[in-house]
Amino acid sequence: GAVVSQHPSWVICKSGTSVKIECRSLDFQATTMFWYRQFPKQSLMLMATSNEGSKATYEQGVEKDKFLINHASLTLSTLTVTSAHPEDSSFYICSARSQQGASTEAFFGQGTRLTVV
Amino acid sequence: GNSVTQMEGPVTLSEEAFLTINCTYTATGYPSLFWYVQYPGEGLQLLLKATKADDKGSNKGFEATYRKETTSFHLEKGSVQVSDSAVYFCALSDWDDKIIFGKGTRLHILP
Numbered sequence: 001g002a003v004v005s006q007h008p009s010w011v012i013c014k015s016g017t018s019v020k021i022e023c024r025s026l027d028f029q030a031t032t033m034f035w036y037r038q039f040p041k042q043s044l045m046l047m048a049t050s051n052e053g054s055k056a057t058y059e060q061g062v063e064k065d066k067f068l069i070n071h072a073s074l075t076l077s078t079l080t081v082t083s084a085h086p087e088d089s090s091f092y093i094c095s096a097r098s099q100q101g102a103s104t105e106a107f108f109g110q111g112t113r114l115t116v117v
Numbered sequence: 118g119n120s121v122t123q124m125e126g127p128v129t130l131s132e133e134a135f136l137t138i139n140c141t142y143t144a145t146g147y148p149s150l151f152w153y154v155q156y157p158g159e160g161l162q163l164l165l166k167a168t169k170a171d172d173k174g175s176n177k178g179f180e181a182t183y184r185k186e187t188t189s190f191h192l193e194k195g196s197v198q199v200s201d202s203a204v205y206f207c208a209l210s211d212w213d214d215k216i217i218f219g220k221g222t223r224l225h226i227l228p
Contacts (some may be wrong), residue, residue, distance in 0.1 A: 093160065111161075
């Protein structure tokens with residue numbers, strides 16, 4: 001299947017700093033990418049939908065000024081956690097859809113574990 | 118709005134036991150249904166899917182049938198292995214392409 005690469009796989013940062021997470025579709029073009037957050041022992045919560053060349057659409061309750069999403073090309077989307085705080089510590093996962101014919105299967109990155117200290 | 122409800126875990130079974138993980142959904146349209154698996158230390162992988170009523174998805178010995186009348190998509194496997202230990206997520210995707218996940222069920226298989 002198609003490959004989605006997410007980088008870094010883990011990061012530790014100091015409170016108040018910003019962290020950027022990259023999501024790349026390696027062998028297909030993804031017009032739409034999704035960003036999820038997974039709390040321990042909880043489900044994946046959709047944060048935002050990222051469309052290439054346009055502003056991201058955020059889910060209710062997600063602070064768009066805190067979680068900046070950029071989808072500059074058909075193979076790259078980035079999530080920047082600005083002024084991170086310990087409560088932002090979580091597992092962040094991106095997903096990209098490959099549209100080939102009638103198939104719209106989603107492929108997931110391996111996730112990024114963010115720890116804010 | 119759309120939602121997915123799956124059985125709470127953890128589920129602990131002995132090797133070769135029969136597995137069922139229940140999943141029900143609420144949707145306004147005609148969603149596609151999925152089971153994703155997250156093995157320890159790895160990312161999410163699609164396990165199986167069904168795109169319309171009465172479809173049966175199957176992979177690696179796992180099966181799930183899209184039951185519109187009961188709005189269910191229960192995951193089953195006849196004989197589990199230790200290597201099946203993972204977290205399983207039921208999910209749906211509707212017209213807007215967003216994937217809505219259940220809370221996940223952690224499965225432990227004992228040798």
